[in-house]
Amino acid sequence: MGNGWETEAPVRDEAAEFAVRHAELAQGYGGGADPGDPALVQAMQMVLHIPKADPPARSALLEAAAAAAVAVCLDPRSGPGGEWEPRYLAWKRSRIRKVARRARGAQWVAAGDVAGVTVEVDGAQARAFVPGPVGEIDQRIRKLQIGGTDLDHDEPGPVDPAAPVLWVNAALEMSVGKAAAQVGHASMLLAGALPVDAAAAWADRGFRCAVRDAGAQQWVALVAEVAAGRAVAVRDAGFTEVAPGSMTVIAVPPRW
Template sequence: MSSIPDSGAEVRDAMASPAEFDVAGFRARHAELARGYGGAGDPDDPALVQAMQIVLHLPKVDPPPRSALLAAAATASVALCLDERVGPEGEWAQRYLAWKRSRIRKVTRRARGAQWRAANEVDGVTVEVDGAQARALVPGPVGDVDARIKRLQIGGTDLDHDDPGPPDPELPVLWVNSALGMTLGKAAAQVGHASMLLAGALSERDALRWAEREFCCSVREADARQWRALADEVARGTAVAVRDAGFTEVAPGSMTVIAVPARSS
């Protein structure tokens, strides 16, 4: 898989500066992500189910393009999973591992104005892509969500599908299965899963290069013809796919997003 070059993504509160970057620490965090997720069943108490909350900034006036907002959500998700604070001895390690080693769930919420500013006070990582902003929060029990986040609406708002043009060949592309008609919130959770899967599937060297470029990616929608070709890539092992558990919107086992690594070095 090829390295990932500079792009327009801005990650706040995520990676250290190049001079301070701890390669050994990153290696440990990538190894944990590469082991995959799950293994533990759901707890008997539903309130203890673990989830990552993703907050999308959706201003009432001049909302961002859907594709850029999904790219921000995807980048924020993987940036948090490889942040130094989730590594061994990190302040977020216990909460992160409790989530990663159980069933992976993400809950997408929307915020604007003072709500968005308040969301940025909660532990997590914010990413901006072409003016679109998303924040991935440190996971925890669904019954113990911070009050500033719990009040945010989960559904009810969507964005029109946009046409941003062909994806940059020097960036990984997360292809969304357009046939499923997923809402913005559902698609944001799915591209977040996809970016994590892709990072874990990359070699340590290529994952580090992606980290140095702040995990930037493109998000595009795939029609039926494109999806068949992408599914062939998954079968060949040159792309990775998200298969949804089917808790919301789609049938269990649905292939929702396919992540393809950068095509050029």
């Protein structure tokens, strides 16, 4: 029986909350120096599900990885007062890193119990985890192999005109793990560069994107799009596989 003092829970303004998270991402990332203690270096761990018997298409797996990475950044739990916020901001405001690992079978199932976001695209699955110091990586993730397995380049179908396209620099011949980290950087950069309404619309689509390889001639045209402000580019720090400053991925927004 009511006592006349009950009050309704405040109505959440989800659009306003998303705008706050987007504004943080739009400020860019990185800039801080690495800490003196290597165990305190910040990184976002990612796991790619690569079964031995029936591995996924490379392009679909990279699309899942790109969507999972940006989904963690714009998840309500990464926003003000969210349980992920302190770890997310400590990572985003430091010298940013992503580390992609592979898993199959029971390893993949166990990875699903670690805080993060899983995305599936055409049967390919990738999970991005809440960032943190490399010295505190969950043992279920730490034991997973970083390299050693790659996937053949495939020929995906036509690009959905409503989806952004993340163009991978084919000349760099990056492994699938390296490429996964780079498209994860690209999805973050693109989301931050989009107007908030466009970013929210992309979020409503589950951050679905297309990942395609760009040959030399096409890459030149894409670099021109970056120079014109119509695309965003990832320039790698050069920790692994490619030379520092290499332009690895160019993200082109859709014509919404």
